[in-house]
Amino acid sequence: MNETIRELTERKSVRVYEDRAIEPEKEDLILEAALQAPTAGKMTLYSIIKVTDQEIKDRLAETCDHQPFIAKAPLVLVFVADYQKWYDLFCRHVEEVRHPGLGDLMLSIDDALIAAQNSVVAAQSMGIGSCYIGDIIENYEIHKELLGLPKYAVPAAMVVFGYPTEQQKERIKPARQRRECVVFENTYRRQSPEEFEKELTYSEGEKPDFKAWVNAFCNRKWNSDFSVEMSRSVKAMIEAWEKED
Numbered sequence: 001m002n003e004t005i006r007e008l009t010e011r012k013s014v015r016v017y018e019d020r021a022i023e024p025e026k027e028d029l030i031l032e033a034a035l036q037a038p039t040a041g042k043m044t045l046y047s048i049i050k051v052t053d054q055e056i057k058d059r060l061a062e063t064c065d066h067q068p069f070i071a072k073a074p075l076v077l078v079f080v081a082d083y084q085k086w087y088d089l090f091c092r093h094v095e096e097v098r099h100p101g102l103g104d105l106m107l108s109i110d111d112a113l114i115a116a117q118n119s120v121v122a123a124q125s126m127g128i129g130s131c132y133i134g135d136i137i138e139n140y141e142i143h144k145e146l147l148g149l150p151k152y153a154v155p156a157a158m159v160v161f162g163y164p165t166e167q168q169k170e171r172i173k174p175a176r177q178r179r180e181c182v183v184f185e186n187t188y189r190r191q192s193p194e195e196f197e198k199e200l201t202y203s204e205g206e207k208p209d210f211k212a213w214v215n216a217f218c219n220r221k222w223n224s225d226f227s228v229e230m231s232r233s234v235k236a237m238i239e240a241w242e243k244e245d
Helices: 003-010 024-035 054-063 084-093 102-125 140-146 166-170 193-204 210-222 225-242
Strands: 046-050 075-082 129-133 153-162
Touching: 003 102, 024 046, 024 075, 024 102, 046 102, 054 140, 075 102, 102 129, 102 153, 102 225, 140 153, 140 225, 193 210
Parallel strands: none
Antiparallel strands: 046 075, 075 153, 129 153
């Protein structure tokens, strides 16, 4: 196993950090790694907002599902799916320009997430922990105003970085699902609930009452307030994106 594969295998989300800053040269490398990510049509359909204002970090810690560790993270990056810059350029130089559609939104989100993962891998290689904050997708109107986002720029992901504490370093990484449950050849293979239950027994461990565990998990994740809000926010993003100027 080479060093890159080992780091990908060992990487886990880190939510508790040492009380020290990330060195400027390492921060630069994290950002440069993001910029070197693959991008659709060489368009770089994303922007990165580095949040340094403590008041904004404090606000994000609340609006992103009340997670105080966000405010304490030495480095906070918001990856924005950004078609605004190209649309503005096209409108300046091209006589007829269609409005960005959902395909453009999806493509720019892809670009933003690929860049985000590059930053995470780079940080891991330097001993810097990270955690994705999917909750940046929630509270769209609040985050749009807080981050000064124009119409065709929406938050795709937020990643927080910092040096992990010893406890975080020693914490065992949660098991992942096995390859045969995830990787299919040529066509999708739909699994029965019974088959998937067996797989979850491997990745999540034996449960004395599996039905009760599924119910609790569903209520905590699928039926949760944050999940409902995330869907509402995505709908608001799409409606704003599709609205004629």
